[in-house]
Amino acid sequence: MTGGVSYNFAYLDEQSKRTIRRAILKAIAIPGYQVPFPSREMPMPYGWGTGGVQVTASILGPHDVLKVIDQGADDTTNAVSIRQFFARTAGVRTTTHTSEASIIQTRHRIPEAPLAEGQIIVYQVPIPEPLRFLEPRESETRQMHALEDYGLMHVKLYEDIARHGHIATAYAYPVMVEARYLMDPSPTPKFDNPKMHMSPALQLFGAGREQRIYALPPYTRVVSLDFDDHPFARTRFEQPCALCGARDTYLDEVVTDDSGGRMFVCSDTDYCQGRRTAAPGREAHDERR
Amino acid sequence: MDPTDTALVRVTGVAKTFVMHLRAGATLPVLREVSFEVHAGECVVLDGPSGVGKSCILKMIFGNYRIDAGSILVRQGQQWTDVARASPRDLLRLRQCVIGYISQFLRTIPRVGALEVVAQSARDHGLEAASARARAADLLGRLAIPERLWQLPPATFSGGEQQRINIARGFVAMHPVLLLDEPTASLDQKNRAAVVEFIRHRKRAGTALVGIFHDEDVKRQVADRSIDVSRFRA
Amino acid sequence: MSAGEEALLTAAGLTKLYGARIGCVDVSLDLYAGEVLAVVGESGSGKSTLLSLLATQLRPTHGRIRYRMRDGVVRDLFALGEAERRFLLRTDWGFVHQDARLGLRMGVSAGGNVGERLMAVGWRNYGSIRGEALDWLARVEIETGRIDDLPTTFSGGMRQRLQIAKNMVTAPRLVFMDEPTGGLDVSVQARLLDLMRGLVADHGLAVVIVTHDLAVARLLSHRLIVMRHGRVIETGLTDQVLDDPREPYTQLLVSADLRG
Numbered sequence: 185m186t187g188g189v190s191y192n193f194a195y196l197d198e199q200s201k202r203t204i205r206r207a208i209l210k211a212i213a214i215p216g217y218q219v220p221f222p223s224r225e226m227p228m229p230y231g232w233g234t235g236g237v238q239v240t241a242s243i244l245g246p247h248d249v250l251k252v253i254d255q256g257a258d259d260t261t262n263a264v265s266i267r268q269f270f271a272r273t274a275g276v277r278t279t280t281h282t283s284e285a286s287i288i289q290t291r292h293r294i295p296e297a298p299l300a301e302g303q304i305i306v307y308q309v310p311i312p313e314p315l316r317f318l319e320p321r322e323s324e325t326r327q328m329h330a331l332e333d334y335g336l337m338h339v340k341l342y343e344d345i346a347r348h349g350h351i352a353t354a355y356a357y358p359v360m361v362e363a364r365y366l367m368d369p370s371p372t373p374k375f376d377n378p379k380m381h382m383s384p385a386l387q388l389f390g391a392g393r394e395q396r397i398y399a400l401p402p403y404t405r406v407v408s409l410d411f412d413d414h415p416f417a418r419t420r421f422e423q424p425c426a427l428c429g430a431r432d433t434y435l436d437e438v439v440t441d442d443s444g445g446r447m448f449v450c451s452d453t454d455y456c457q458g459r460r461t462a463a464p465g466r467e468a469h470d471e472r473r
Numbered sequence: 474m475d476p477t478d479t480a481l482v483r484v485t486g487v488a489k490t491f492v493m494h495l496r497a498g499a500t501l502p503v504l505r506e507v508s509f510e511v512h513a514g515e516c517v518v519l520d521g522p523s524g525v526g527k528s529c530i531l532k533m534i535f536g537n538y539r540i541d542a543g544s545i546l547v548r549q550g551q552q553w554t555d556v557a558r559a560s561p562r563d564l565l566r567l568r569q570c571v572i573g574y575i576s577q578f579l580r581t582i583p584r585v586g587a588l589e590v591v592a593q594s595a596r597d598h599g600l601e602a603a604s605a606r607a608r609a610a611d612l613l614g615r616l617a618i619p620e621r622l623w624q625l626p627p628a629t630f631s632g633g634e635q636q637r638i639n640i641a642r643g644f645v646a647m648h649p650v651l652l653l654d655e656p657t658a659s660l661d662q663k664n665r666a667a668v669v670e671f672i673r674h675r676k677r678a679g680t681a682l683v684g685i686f687h688d689e690d691v692k693r694q695v696a697d698r699s700i701d702v703s704r705f706r707a
Numbered sequence: 708m709s710a711g712e713e714a715l716l717t718a719a720g721l722t723k724l725y726g727a728r729i730g731c732v733d734v735s736l737d738l739y740a741g742e743v744l745a746v747v748g749e750s751g752s753g754k755s756t757l758l759s760l761l762a763t764q765l766r767p768t769h770g771r772i773r774y775r776m777r778d779g780v781v782r783d784l785f786a787l788g789e790a791e792r793r794f795l796l797r798t799d800w801g802f803v804h805q806d807a808r809l810g811l812r813m814g815v816s817a818g819g820n821v822g823e824r825l826m827a828v829g830w831r832n833y834g835s836i837r838g839e840a841l842d843w844l845a846r847v848e849i850e851t852g853r854i855d856d857l858p859t860t861f862s863g864g865m866r867q868r869l870q871i872a873k874n875m876v877t878a879p880r881l882v883f884m885d886e887p888t889g890g891l892d893v894s895v896q897a898r899l900l901d902l903m904r905g906l907v908a909d910h911g912l913a914v915v916i917v918t919h920d921l922a923v924a925r926l927l928s929h930r931l932i933v934m935r936h937g938r939v940i941e942t943g944l945t946d947q948v949l950d951d952p953r954e955p956y957t958q959l960l961v962s963a964d965l966r967g
Contacts, residue, residue: 318812331790335827339812339819342826345833346816346855411833494955495962536944538951561930561944562739582904582926583897 194241194274200224204242204397208388211399216361217329218312218396226392228265233291234392236308237266240289243304243388244270249277251285256293256434256451263291280454292355294376296433296455299385301402307370309391312398314358314368334366337409345414354419359406367398367406374408375419375434381406425450428459481650481681482511482534483553486543489529490707502707503529507543509700513649516672516682516695521702527685528577530702531652533557534683535574536564547571547650569597573648577655579639581628588613588623591641598646605645612641615667633659644671651675653684657691669694713775715740715881715913716761721770723756729937730756734770736932736942740880743907743914745928745945747921747960753937754917755885761915762802762883763792777880797827801874801882805889807866810873811858817844817869818854824877843872847902864895868902875906884916888923900926921964925949933957 192198207221226234244250250270254263258280266289267278279285282297289306299305315325318336328334337358344352357374361367369380370389380387380400387400400406410416424431426447433455435448450456487507493499503526511517519527532538534545536556545556549571559567568574582590588609595605613623616637622630627638636659643651653672657665665688672682672695686692692699714737723730731753738744746754759765761772763784772784777799787795796802804810811820821840822830830836841851847868849861858866867887874882884903888896904927906912918924924931924945931945933956941954952958 318814327789331793333793333827335823338826338831339815339823342822342833342836343816343819346818346837412831413833492953494958532950537946539943539947539953562742564944565742565929580925582901583894584901 191273193246194244194270195226196224196238196241200238201242204238207397208239208242208399211388211397212386212401214365215400215404216365216367216398218398220395221397223392223395227269230393231310233262233266233289233308235390235394235397236289236291236306236392237269237390238392239306239388239390239397240270240287241274243306244274244276244287246274246276248286249279249284251279251282251288251454252290253288253293253295253452253454254291256295256436257453259453281458282452282454292371292373293434293451294372294379296430296450296452297458298379299383301384303385305385305387307372307387307389309368309370309389309396310393312368312389312391312394312396314356314366329365332364334360337366338411341409341411341414345411351410351414351416357416358409360409361400362405363407366409369406373419373434374416377406377408377416378418380404421448423448425456428456430456430459479512479514480510481513481548482683483546483548484509484530484534484543485546487530487533487540487545487557488542488707489526489533489538490541504702504705505542505707507702507705511650511681511683513679513681514676515697516676516684518692518696518699519683519685519702520699525702525706527702528654531574531654531683531685534650535572535652536568537574549649570599571648572650572652573643573646574652575639575643575654575656577658579627579635579642581626581635583628584626586624587618587627587630587638590627590638591645594642595645598648600646608645609641612645613638615671616641616664617667633661633664636660637664640668640671644675647678647680649680651680651682653682653686655685655687657686657688665691712739713781714738716772716774718761718772719770721757721760721772722768723753723760723765724768729753730765731760731934731937734932734934734939736939738881738913738915740913741907741911742930743903743916743928744930744932745924746915746917746932746934747919747924748934749919749960751936752934754919754934756937757934758883758885758915758917762800763787763796797824798877799879799881801871801879803867803870803874803882803884803887805886807858807863807870810870811866813858816855816857817849817861820858820869821872821876824873828877839876840872843876844869846875847872848898862895863891864899867891867899871899871902871906875910878910879912881913881915884914886918887916888918888920896923903927921949921961933960 204221207219211219224238226237228234252263252267254260270276271278282295287304291308313325315328315336318340319325341351355373356368356371357377359367359369359377369377382403384402386402389398408416421435425433425435427449430450433450433452436451437446438449439446485508488505489503491501493501507530519530521527529538533540540557546553547556547567554567591609591612592605595608596602618637627635640656657668669691717737719735721734722732734757746757748754760767766785773781774784775781818837818840821843822836825836825839841854844851844854849865849868858869888899907914916927928945931948932939933941935956941948941957948957949961952961
């Protein structure tokens with residue numbers, strides 16, 4: 185690209201970053217509570233992760249190492265764009281390895297490798313309000329959060345069971361944070377919900393279009409909603425990853441040819457790669473695990 | 474309180490005037506200085522020409538019509554209550570426990586069967602469900618209402634049948650005071666006789682009855698005293 | 708002779724003004740368990756305003772409402788915190804709207820609608836919630852096979868009965884009804900009123916019902932308040948007011964009623 189244009193570190197001006205950091209601090213102080221913030225114009229349309237990008241921009245420092253994933257993969261268009269965006273405007277080191285990153289921005293997945301203290305994961309959130317589709321009025325949902333008035337969420341789960349025999353919500357599965365706030369974990373699969381519970385990492389959530397930030401400080405209790413007689417159950421896959429043999433990761437279905445051929449592989453490309461590099465031929469061993 | 478006083482109803486100086494605002498406030502005085510007593514075990518008959526105010530007196534004792542002067546004392550146990558000055562709640566309780574009223578017309582509640590209409594009245598008076606139904610069935614039997622009608626709402630019954638439901642409803646509970654407004658009007662000989670028997674039975678049980686009867690024969694059989702209401706004409 | 712039983716709800720001097728416009732003025736009443744109080748009047752009489760005040764949907768300009776809570780303590784309703792007020796509305800009270808769409812969630816199944824209050828107060832067993840919903844649907848004479856159907860597929864009468872079931876599931880002691888029979892066929896009305904009578908008798912419910920239909924008042928209520936231009940014109944036992952109306956307006960109202 186022809187240059188001459190220089191950006192402030194990580195694109196946003198310092199005042200904006202300060203405002204957003206204040207919102208982040210408030211969010212951390214009240215786990216699961218949606219803090220309004222003034223969303224800035226970013227060089228990408230709404231719906232493409234502007235919330236996550238603003239959060240990352242506000243916390244990024246020159247010594248940070250950034251990983252960006254989209255649906256678990258580092259190499260999709262969106263992930264690549266955002267990673268390059270920060271490489272260009274902040275000059276920070278980027279990586280595809282989860283364990284090397286200090287900040288991980290993600291769309292719709294949590295990495296398989298457990299996160300450590302000192303790491304920050306930033307989620308991109310489209311609709312922050314878990315009750316939105318049941319109660320369209322913002323004034324009402326705010327009251328419901330204020331008064332811990334969450335019966336309606338269980339109504340949704342009840343409807344699922346009545347209609348499908350089980351709770352059909354597969355992603356963005358609602359959770360209770362510290363037994364106080366009802367939270368939408370962003371459109372991550374419910375498979376990932378348990379990873380949010382008591383995580384050593386700081387978890388930040390940014391919704392750019394809806395202008396909300398929320399957070400889970402390290403070691404926060406996060407419990408998925410359910411009924412006594414229909415407890416929360418993680419998705420189980422019938423087969424292991426076709427590439428690395430892992431049996432406990434979230435799998436993507438990949439179409440391999442035009443005649444219906446497909447295979448299931450780890451959605452977390454870094455994790456899958458790591459397993460294959462560490463133990464070539466691992467597949468065969470894992471069959472019996 | 475006088476232990477020899479067996480009066481259950483004491484009407485004193487009662488007056489009633491209707492003000493018809495829809496006719497430019499025209500007043501229609503009906504009754505004045507109505508005074509009489511009714512004692513336990515007696516049946517007092519209200520006599521007089523049509524329109525003189527006989528039904529009006531019954532309605533005032535029941536608290537359905539309000540009065541313009543005087544008092545209507547009704548006794549329950551050792552306590553006297555003035556119907557005219559009772560609170561709505563107390564009046565409702567009085568009607569439930571003390572004063573029964575058999576009006577001329579049966580106001581029917583849609584969808585409630587005949588037996589239930591009567592049993593309900595008994596339950597309101599304090600009878601438990603099974604006894605209430607049993608008594609209701611007994612009375613309907615005595616009034617020759619066939620069983621096949623018991624589950625049907627009385628709105629579809631003939632005038633005579635409705636009147637008999639009305640009577641059963643009035644007699645099923647043991648109110649100490651019973652007001653009857655032309656109870657035998659649409660009844661045949663046999664059913665009139667049944668009603669006379671009911672009244673006699675209640676007199677023996679110590680009920681104070683006040684009634685309006687057009688049938689001279691029935692009147693003769695049940696009346697202990699007669700009051701000519703025309704003397705109270707306003 | 709009064710048993711000294713305490714009133715469930717006592718309103719004193721309720722007034723609602725919108726600037727110079729009058730919603731209602733100086734209304735006082737009390738309500739006891741097991742009784743039905745009808746508030747009648749024509750459009751603009753203030754009856755709906757009164758109902759909204761009693762149900763704490765509106766705040767009065769003047770006046771007070773005291774309510775005897777389940778624990779026996781009498782509280783000033785407008786001094787309650789918002790959380791407390793909502794809890795009351797959801798558990799101890801019911802509100803049946805004229806338009807069922809205001810009282811139901813049309814996008815939620817009948818069972819979900821009935822179970823909502825239970826879930827709101829912490830019921831977490833799907834089987835129990837569904838069982839309770841089936842029970843109440845049967846009691847309001849809605850075919851239990853329709854438990855998973857949406858209210859959009861229900862007739863007007865069924866929607867009203869569903870509203871009632873939805874409210875009754877937490878055993879409220881006081882139910883507010885705003886023209887619940889409006890727009891329903893006569894036979895459907897009869898069925899609904901019959902259901903209400905049964906619930907009042909069986910559960911010792913107190914009901915405040917707003918209606919312009921005197922026949923409904925006569926059928927259902929023990930006591931009656933007649934309102935006009937925001938004021939109480941006449942009050943007494945229902946049969947007293949309808950059979951022996953004293954005020955000019957009441958006489959007009961009664962004479963105009965086609966069914967008597």
